[in-house]
Amino acid sequence: MSLVRIPPTLRTATGGEKRVEVAGTTVREVVSALVVAYPGLEAQLIGQDGDLNPFVNAFLNDTDIRHLEGLDTPVGDRDTLSLLPAMAGG
């Protein structure tokens, strides 16, 4: 099981949980399992094309998955996935 860190905006859907454990061997599988476990997250996380919503950035062990293999990035049992709003400004 890998760990997913849940930001406050999404915690209503996880019953207030900050961290949840879900199974999956890629980021795509982890996100899919997360949405199955917490259906309230689907509208926020998944875009119309079935990929991650463009306003969501996913980080595997603090590295942006776009710098890895995107949704196909392999995920191990000890990995942590963080879901954060796309937000930056100098």
Place this chain on the structure above:
Amino acid sequence: MAIETRPSAVATPPPTADARILGMICRNCRRAQPIGLSYVCAACFGPLEVQYDYGVAARTFTREAIAARPPGIWRYAELLPLEVPPVRGLPVGSTPLTTADRLGPVLGIERLWLKDDTRNPSLSFKDRAVAVAAARAVEFGVEALACASTGNLAGATAAAAAAVGLPAYVFIPADLEPAKVDQALAYGATVVPVDGTYDDVNRLCLEIADETGWGFVNINLRPFYAEGSKTLAYEIAESLGWRSPDVVVAPVASGAMFTRLARGFEELVELGLIESRPLRFVGGQAAGCAPVATAWAAGTDVIEPVREPDTIVRSLAIGNPADGRYAVQLANESGGSIEAIEDVTTAEAIRDVARLEGIYPETAGGVTLAAAAAARRRGVIRPGDEVVALLTGNGLKTPDARWLGATVGTLDGGRVGPGQPGLTPVIRPSLSAFEAWLEGGAA
């Protein structure tokens, strides 16, 4: 230090029928929510922005009323997201718009104006955004003001926090320019260097903001912070006698200021203070970190993040710009462009504007001026266009940057001595020594 978990949203009462500020609305799905210390739409994760009733604003926002007000950003209070201007804060804004008749020909632009934001209180345009964010932070009762910074925001946040009496926590990439770090320290901020890029710092601060409830000006105060940049547009229009130019050229880092400039001009049209006429927006990025310019050139608004920025232009080194797609859309819809500028060209532009106009900008200003020249060569800027270029930060913050690629004009053949580059050799304090130096070709 233990981090206490605090509520992430502090809501104010709902607006009355006569309210100028209606609340916040998601830029993506248009869902409304009350004003509070929040920045992300609960429904779709999109960015929140402040929504105004322009009819209410228009009742008091007239050219005559504004002319009678004191200088500074609060002369445009009807279009800023506070019910009343703050009691405490730094004097920000009302910076000069000056003609650049000597620099213009060098860039190939006949009618060039420079918006000189090098002279705000902490020496950059960020004072505008932070003034608004800090005022809201005080209202929300946050324990501390904080930011993730590429440098200019560090100084602005630290200075504003000092002025309003809040502790400041400033998170920066560990290898940031020393002058910027020292400035934040001088204002009494706690400066936290982070071993990573700006985007690493920003990601960390997103998580810290969520857990602490501190007021991060560019994260959980962002809907208010972003509004402050609109004052650049208001000031440009007012300085031009209440009209817009043909082209505005500005640096693009996150893209927030670039897009809010356009919003500012649109609001002035909506309120009848300026006429609606075509206005092109040209953005500048450093070639070593140009995710927005790259997307624009490729004809897409999907931004591919840059993992390892490689540029002297640290103030624009955001590899993962939140408003990048909106910046591309603005350039396209307005008939503008987003230009990528090599560092040597940036340094040359800094030297040119300093020696020809007496204004010394930091690296982002060099990028902006070089972007104006590039847009002129591309034909986006046309002969006779009236162009306003934004110089958003002061060169004293990036003191070594301008030397890149320079041939130093010293008497001994360009050799840079042990002291400051560009200086003549040291002379003895005697008239004969001076005369000998002068005869040697100094003049």
